[in-house]
Amino acid sequence: MMAESPLLKVSHLRTCFHTGSYKVTAVDDVSIEVKSRQIVALVGESGSGKSVTAMSILGLVDSPGIVESGEIWLKGNNLRECSSRQLQKLRGTEMAVIFQDPMNALNPVLTIGRQIMETIKLHKRISGKEAKLLAMRQMEQAGLSEPKLLFNKYPFQISGGMCQRVMIAIALVSGAQLLIADEPTTALDVTIQAQILKELDRIRWTNNVGILLITHDLGVVAELADYVYVMKSGKIVESGNVFELFSNPVHPYTKYLMECR
Numbered sequence: 001m002m003a004e005s006p007l008l009k010v011s012h013l014r015t016c017f018h019t020g021s022y023k024v025t026a027v028d029d030v031s032i033e034v035k036s037r038q039i040v041a042l043v044g045e046s047g048s049g050k051s052v053t054a055m056s057i058l059g060l061v062d063s064p065g066i067v068e069s070g071e072i073w074l075k076g077n078n079l080r081e082c083s084s085r086q087l088q089k090l091r092g093t094e095m096a097v098i099f100q101d102p103m104n105a106l107n108p109v110l111t112i113g114r115q116i117m118e119t120i121k122l123h124k125r126i127s128g129k130e131a132k133l134l135a136m137r138q139m140e141q142a143g144l145s146e147p148k149l150l151f152n153k154y155p156f157q158i159s160g161g162m163c164q165r166v167m168i169a170i171a172l173v174s175g176a177q178l179l180i181a182d183e184p185t186t187a188l189d190v191t192i193q194a195q196i197l198k199e200l201d202r203i204r205w206t207n208n209v210g211i212l213l214i215t216h217d218l219g220v221v222a223e224l225a226d227y228v229y230v231m232k233s234g235k236i237v238e239s240g241n242v243f244e245l246f247s248n249p250v251h252p253y254t255k256y257l258m259e260c261r
């Protein structure tokens with residue numbers, strides 16, 4: 001049987017920031033892969049380049065940052081050759097992102113229901129009534145009980161954990177096969193964290209989603225990830241299957257991260 005080709009394949013990615021005469025290589029020769037239904041963790045301390053890697057994949061690196069070299073393939077799409085318009089479209093259809101602070105990621109002046117419906121209407125030519133029904137169903141699927149009540153609420157009226165579930169619902173209605181989760185539970189209470197992690201674990205099977213999970217929390221990695229990349233100063237210093245990496249860390253930095261837990 002042929003091995004499944006990766007959903008996301010990043011090869012030799014280099015992203016730099018130019019400030020005055022100074023140049024910082026935030027992502028330095030990074031290669032990573034995510035397969036469908038796989039949870040791949042990118043771990044490392046603050047400033048190691050995890051978020052810039054994510055932003056590079058999403059095509060959201062802004063000046064003074066620039067993706068200087070490397071290849072990024074998402075299914076059959078060569079993302080480095082896509083125009084910003086094509087990338088914008090792919091961000092709504094093939095890849096989605098959830099951030100640490102879900103409250104700020106939502107539009108504060110639109111109700112939860114309206115925000116989910118708008119995503120649906122971007123993807124499907126259906127009536128408002130049908131979109132509303134679908135939005136309700138999606139909210140239930142993302143673990144949001146009482147969708148009718150929630151539909152007319154604004155982001156500030158619901159908890160951070162619920163906002164993150166709304167973000168997951170929006171990612172799912174777009175049909176995205178790649179979900180980039182950048183510290184998705186860092187801002188949440190411990191019990192809510194566990195629920196959101198469980199949710200991520202569930203949707204990869206129910207929706208065939210591959211997840212790139214960015215975190216500094218090795219507990220989260222041990223719980224959820226299949227494969228791990230350890231990042232330090234812009235470089236991948238070690239990678240491997242989660243069980244092997246945790247039982248036999250080789251790089252001193254990986255050992256150090258594990259001691260810090």
Ligand SMILES: Nc1ncnc2c1ncn2[C@@H]1O[C@H](COP(=O)(O)OP(=O)(O)OP(=O)(O)O)[C@@H](O)[C@H]1O
Pocket residue numbers: 017019024026044045046047048049050051052053064065216
């Ligand atoms: N706008 C910017 N201008 C200049 N340098 C930047 C900019 N954004 C990021 N960098 C550089 O990229 C490095 C990596 O940042 P990044 O946010 O990816 O780290 P991180 O591992 O995600 O950390 P954190 O967990 O704190 O978000 C930073 O240390 C900084 O040197």
